[in-house]
Amino acid sequence: MTMLARHAEDLFWAGRYVERAQDTARLLDVTYNEQIEAGPVFARKTWFDLLQVLSLEATFAASGRRLDAEGLTSFLVADRENPGSIVIAIERARENARGLRELLSTELWEAINNAYLSLQARDVARDLDEHPAQLYAFVKTACQTILGAAAETMNRDDGWRFLMLGVQVERAEMTCRLIEVHSRRVPADAHPTMADWSRLLESAAATEAYVRTYAASPDPAHVLGFLLLSRTFPRSVFYSLRAAEQILQNIDPESGMSEARRILGRMRAGLEFRAIDELLDDDLPAHLEALQTDVLDVATAVAHRYFRMAEGDLHLTAVRGEPAEGVRLPGGVLSS
Amino acid sequence: VTSSETHTAGTSGSFVLARDLFADYDVGSFFDEAAAPDGKPRSHYRTYLDAIGEFSLDELRRRARMRDATFRSRGITFTVYGDDAGLEKTLLMDLIPRIIPADEWAAVEAGLAQRVRALNLFLEDLYDGQREAVRDGIVPEWLVVSSDGFSREAFGIPAPGGVRCLVAGIDLVRGADGGFYVLEDNLRNPSGISYVVENRAVMNRLFPRITGLHRIRPVDHYGASLLRALRSVAPPTASDPTVVVLTPGVFNSAYFEHAFLAREMGAELVEGRDLVVDDHTVFMRTTTGLRRVDVIYRRLDDHFLDPVGFKSESMIGVPGLLAAARAGRVTIANAVGNGVADDKGVYPFVPELIRYYLGEEALLPNVATYLPWEPDHLEIVLERLDQLVVKPVAGSGGYGLVIGPSATDEELDTIRRQILEDPRAFIAQEVVQLSRVPTQIGDGVAGRHVDLRPFVLARSDGIEVIPGGLTRVALREGSLVVNSSQGGGSKDTWVLYDSGEMG
Numbered sequence: 001m002t003m004l005a006r007h008a009e010d011l012f013w014a015g016r017y018v019e020r021a022q023d024t025a026r027l028l029d030v031t032y033n034e035q036i037e038a039g040p041v042f043a044r045k046t047w048f049d050l051l052q053v054l055s056l057e058a059t060f061a062a063s064g065r066r067l068d069a070e071g072l073t074s075f076l077v078a079d080r081e082n083p084g085s086i087v088i089a090i091e092r093a094r095e096n097a098r099g100l101r102e103l104l105s106t107e108l109w110e111a112i113n114n115a116y117l118s119l120q121a122r123d124v125a126r127d128l129d130e131h132p133a134q135l136y137a138f139v140k141t142a143c144q145t146i147l148g149a150a151a152e153t154m155n156r157d158d159g160w161r162f163l164m165l166g167v168q169v170e171r172a173e174m175t176c177r178l179i180e181v182h183s184r185r186v187p188a189d190a191h192p193t194m195a196d197w198s199r200l201l202e203s204a205a206a207t208e209a210y211v212r213t214y215a216a217s218p219d220p221a222h223v224l225g226f227l228l229l230s231r232t233f234p235r236s237v238f239y240s241l242r243a244a245e246q247i248l249q250n251i252d253p254e255s256g257m258s259e260a261r262r263i264l265g266r267m268r269a270g271l272e273f274r275a276i277d278e279l280l281d282d283d284l285p286a287h288l289e290a291l292q293t294d295v296l297d298v299a300t301a302v303a304h305r306y307f308r309m310a311e312g313d314l315h316l317t318a319v320r321g322e323p324a325e326g327v328r329l330p331g332g333v334l335s336s
Numbered sequence: 337v338t339s340s341e342t343h344t345a346g347t348s349g350s351f352v353l354a355r356d357l358f359a360d361y362d363v364g365s366f367f368d369e370a371a372a373p374d375g376k377p378r379s380h381y382r383t384y385l386d387a388i389g390e391f392s393l394d395e396l397r398r399r400a401r402m403r404d405a406t407f408r409s410r411g412i413t414f415t416v417y418g419d420d421a422g423l424e425k426t427l428l429m430d431l432i433p434r435i436i437p438a439d440e441w442a443a444v445e446a447g448l449a450q451r452v453r454a455l456n457l458f459l460e461d462l463y464d465g466q467r468e469a470v471r472d473g474i475v476p477e478w479l480v481v482s483s484d485g486f487s488r489e490a491f492g493i494p495a496p497g498g499v500r501c502l503v504a505g506i507d508l509v510r511g512a513d514g515g516f517y518v519l520e521d522n523l524r525n526p527s528g529i530s531y532v533v534e535n536r537a538v539m540n541r542l543f544p545r546i547t548g549l550h551r552i553r554p555v556d557h558y559g560a561s562l563l564r565a566l567r568s569v570a571p572p573t574a575s576d577p578t579v580v581v582l583t584p585g586v587f588n589s590a591y592f593e594h595a596f597l598a599r600e601m602g603a604e605l606v607e608g609r610d611l612v613v614d615d616h617t618v619f620m621r622t623t624t625g626l627r628r629v630d631v632i633y634r635r636l637d638d639h640f641l642d643p644v645g646f647k648s649e650s651m652i653g654v655p656g657l658l659a660a661a662r663a664g665r666v667t668i669a670n671a672v673g674n675g676v677a678d679d680k681g682v683y684p685f686v687p688e689l690i691r692y693y694l695g696e697e698a699l700l701p702n703v704a705t706y707l708p709w710e711p712d713h714l715e716i717v718l719e720r721l722d723q724l725v726v727k728p729v730a731g732s733g734g735y736g737l738v739i740g741p742s743a744t745d746e747e748l749d750t751i752r753r754q755i756l757e758d759p760r761a762f763i764a765q766e767v768v769q770l771s772r773v774p775t776q777i778g779d780g781v782a783g784r785h786v787d788l789r790p791f792v793l794a795r796s797d798g799i800e801v802i803p804g805g806l807t808r809v810a811l812r813e814g815s816l817v818v819n820s821s822q823g824g825g826s827k828d829t830w831v832l833y834d835s836g837e838m839g
Contacts (some may be wrong), residue, residue, distance in 0.1 A: 001626040013698065050767050099586045101598030110409045158623060212826065251623075306623040 007103060008162045009307040010096040011172065013145060015166025017093035021086045021172035022143035025136040027054075027181065028076055028202035035069060046074045053181040067169055073132060078124045089123070090116050093146075095272075107154035115142035158251055165247045167304065169270045172240035173295045178204060179227055179237075180288045197223045224284070226275035229243055237291065241268045243300070251306070260301035267294050355389030357781045367514045367771040368783055369434065380437040380832060386430070387546045393779060395660060398775070399431055399542045406541065412534050414589050422734040428825035431542070434773045434807045435550075435785060437833035440457025441803065443647035444516055445792070449799040452504045452792045454818030455523060455677050457693040459500040463673055474692045475685045482760055483682065484730040485675015486522070486637060489645055493661045493672060496569045497796025500671035502633075503562070505805075508700070517703045517768065519787065521579045521678040521686070522831035524670060525533070525635050528806040529791050530593040533558055533600075535717050535828040548818075551833040553803035561793055561800055562633070565674065566601075568795040569667050570630045580604045580620060583613070584652050594635050603633075608640075613656030617665040617728070621764040632657075638672050651763045655752055679765045680729040703765040708759035718752060725763040726751050739816060741767060744829045770816055773827065775809055785810045786827065787818050804829035 031050050035043040044067055051057045051072070057084055065071035067094070079085045097109055101319040104112075126136035147167065154160045174282035178232065182200045197220065201207045205229055213230075214222045234243075245264040257265075279287055365373050377385050387425040391399075402797040407426040408556050409414075414425060436444075460470055462480065470477045480486055505526025522551045536555050540547050563579060570577030583594035585607050598605035610620050611629065619626035634641060640650045645658025660666045676682065684705045687698040706713040707723070715725060721740055728736040772783035790805030807827040808818035818824040 002622040002627060004606060004610050005621045005623055006607070006610050007604075009622045095586070098591070098595075099590070101411070101595035102603075102605050106410065109411060113411050114409055162623075 003103075003158050005161075005307050007100060007304065010100055011103070011162040012166040012302070012307075014093045014096040014112075015163040015168075016170040017089040017096070017166075018143050018146050019167045019170035020084065020087040020174065021093070022140055023171065023178070024084065024086050024089070026110055026145075026203045026205075027174070027178055028073060029133060029136040030178070030199050031181065032069065033159065033199060036333060043069065047055055049184045050076075050181050053177045054084060059083075061144075070128070073128050077128060077135070084188070087119060090139075090142075100159075103159045105149070107153045109145045110148045110164070111142075111149040111167050117148060118142065136265065145216070160247065161251050162245045162306075165251075167242055168240045168247065169295055169299055169302075172237050172244065173292055174228060175204060175235055175237050175240065176288045176295075177292045179224060180285060181285055183224070183288075199262035200227070200325065206233060206235060211298065219328040221276050221280055224280060228279065229271055229274075229276060238268065238271045247304075258305055260298050260305060263294055263298050263301060267298075273284060339447070345363070346416055352393040353389060354391040354393065354781075355385075357383065357393070358389065361774060361781055362783065364772065364783055366783065366785075367512050368512055369436075369510070369771050369773045369786075371774075380435050382820050383549050383826060384433070384435060386548065386554065387549055388543075390643075396431065396776070397779075403429060403431065403538060406538050407534075410534070412531070413592050428811070429531075429532055429782030430809055430811075430825050430827045431775050431776050433539065433828040433830050434788075435830045435832065441831045443699065444745075445801045447516070447698070447789055448504075448506055448792050448801050450694065450696060451506060451518065451686065452501060452692045452794055452799060454690040455504070455521065455686065456498060456501050456794055458689050459523075459671070459674060460495060460498040461693075462676065463493070463500070463671075464495065464498075465831040466748045469689060469692055470707045472692070473595065474554065475682060477759075479681055479685075480676060484678040485673065485677070485793070486674030487675070487677050488657055489638070490671065493658070493668070495665050495671050496572065496667060499565075499569050499669070499794045500795055501674050501677070502533060502565055502569060502669040502671075502794050504794070505529075505789045506792060508790065509703070509768050510788075511701075512817055513771045514737040514771065516700055516788075517767055518683075518686070518700050519703055519768070520680060520683060522675040522789070523678040525541075525637070526789065526791065527590045527593050527635075528661055529558055529802070530596040531674060531830070532791070532806050533596070535826060539828040547563050550830060553806060553831045553833060555802055558791075558802055559597065561802070562597065562601070565795040565800070566631045566633055566669060569669055571664050571667055573650075573665075574630040578628060579631045579633065580606045580611075580629050582608070582632050582634040582654075584608075585623055590633075590635065598633075598635070599722065608652045608654045611654045611657070613654060614658050615817050616656070616660045616665050618654070618657065618660050618666045622818050629666060631669060633669050638675070641668070641672070675730070680727055681709075681760060681822065685761070703768055706760055708755050708764065713764075714755075714759060719750050721752060721764075725767055726755070726762055726764045729761055729763060733816045737817065739767065767816070770818075771807065771812075772832065773807070775811070775825075775827075777811070782813070783815075785816050785818065788829065803831035 003292065035046040047067055047069070051060050054321070060072070060075055060172065063075055063079060063081055075082055076085055077116055078087045082089065085229055094112050097104060097112045101109060104188050104334055118138070122135070124135065150163060151159070154163070178200070198207060200223060201210050206227060210223065210226050210231075213226065220256075226233065227236055229238050231238065232238060245261060248258065248261050249266065311318060340465070354721060361371065362377055369378070370385070371377055405417060406428070409430070411685065412426055414427060415553040425553065427772060452521050456470055461467060469475055470480055503525040503526060506524040507522065508516050509519050510516055518820060532555050549577045566579045567577050579601065581594055581598040581601070581603050583605055585591070588594070596607055604620060606620055610623065612619050612626065612809060614626070618629045639648050640653050642653045642657040643650050644655045657666070657668070658672070659669050661672070684707060687702060688698060690698045701709070706717045708717050710715045722743070724740045726738040726740070738747055740748070745750075754836055770785035770787060773786050774781050777784070786807050786809045788805050788807050791802045793800045793802070807829045809827055810818045811825050
């Protein structure tokens, strides 16, 4: 199986954008509730933590917005200068999909296009003011509709694989961030309430799965262990990494140990064969950050191997084409 | 609903039946395709009018909303240039189809095939032959070489099977006598076929019962037919040819169509930067390295194809592409240089070319045309400027058109001056009183002027005419300009099977 390198890259990024929109909505949902309960003094710190975890402090500072609920949510949801905002992510996913129309099923395209059109039609400022939870629910549903349409209608070829690779890579990274932002607010050695942990689980859509596995016990080790290491829960970091690894193997069964697979395998094994206590006793934030750095390396290795592979094959005797400047944004313009 | 209820309900909406919308229908002094001059339905419209007559106004309104939602969510759009740059618009499809009976279509089909055959022979003669038509004085040489579409770069590029124009869009109109006339030829990158296919798909969704009452010749095989034609012109060395669609990119106004065609054919949709030429062979960049390309269905203009071959500044082309084509390692379709044959200054000579190459009389007549560079024509043109339509020879999309009867004195003065300055740049034609078809306007139905762009596919071994084509309709009352860029809409166009044919 083979496909245009540009298409593979655009699909990979379409997957990342959709998952990013969904996970940003999840992060905001949980943070919004937390800062309400934290009270005004801690609210600022909660928001600042979120910015740091998303590596968006500088972009936010440049936006001139206030570090409060209104400033931060509108920045992360609707800011046109913020490449990670939900509106921009959906817009980019749709722009990529528009360039991939012939590769996507009509139903998948319609799901993406409808997410975009519905978001455009919403009064986002008012949503954020009056009922942010509804907006986040809308974004989550729209993204799940997209991924559902993909799962139900897309041929299981490399196009599907690159799309899902993007989803899994982004999800692994964002779940790390979700845990990180939460563990900053609720250090593992504090005495957390059930509410603290249930909120984290809820934001990862993990409440029911967790309760069925561990019963309703607010044990930080269990909660963190579940989100990091669960073999069965599809949003755990381990699960996403293993899925990404499997996808790469299906794309390229002959390749043996490519750079991207090597990094993924090492990350996956690092989680697979480690007890949760080790992760917690150690410096958890450092672990989470290391995981995010590795995800970045995976994305770079994937780009190098699949999106720019042809460069190495050229031994040109004729003139050759350079990509046109300014014709189109490359897929991967986001800082991760 | 009884008829008395219908009438007493008046304009309240819900009980008004579509049949009442047609009650006040004014045929006017034009050729109406649905109704005879006495207002009675023509036979091929009877089934349709009976069926649509049962719909209430509310039901029609609901269909209109469904139509709008469908077009928007499917992203069937074209992009507007100019003030609203980047804005995606849908081409409004009128709810009422245009219906063409089998016998009328058979005559049109034969005329189109004949015309495209002759135009291909002309192009091949010009670029890869002895230029016999020019030598024998059928078309003046100066006219050919002064055409913007004439391309020296096209010389020596082989066209397998002599197919230089693989996809042609021949614009037809029906005059006051009901006869079909050729208004212009589009032999470079005619667009609109995606609307033909999508209009039918949407129509089948909106009115399944009504379409089911008719035996309509299908159009959804276009992708397969196009692929077959493209593969037929592959370089002879390619045993299992790889076909790609080359687009300028997602910001092009016809991008939806490019993606549509690639999807329908199962071909890759590439941009210039996806292709690379190495040793006169064209490759696309894939996830597993370079893959050879044999046939390029390009949807960008000649000058953007290859910055080296055309010495242009363009960044969207493929350096070395023209040389590869000249080496016979790749086929570019439509071929380079076709613009010379759809130059409006060459158009008046097409009936002659048909006679010359095929020994046949043209089955589809041209519209009466005046050539301002001929002194006796110029005299007529200047004298009757306010009665004629003046067109730039190289234009398309209705840009630069001056319709004498509706032009202001200022516009007429300007065009008069332009004609005198550069007579070769214009032609003038008699105004055709375009035929009309019932069209939904507001909450009623009224006759509106239409034209027709049928699509003709040439293969190395034959010609296929897609039944019907894109009917464009001028939605403004009295307007004769149907171009989508000028406020026109479209209609699903039904060519019916002959009663004896199997559907």
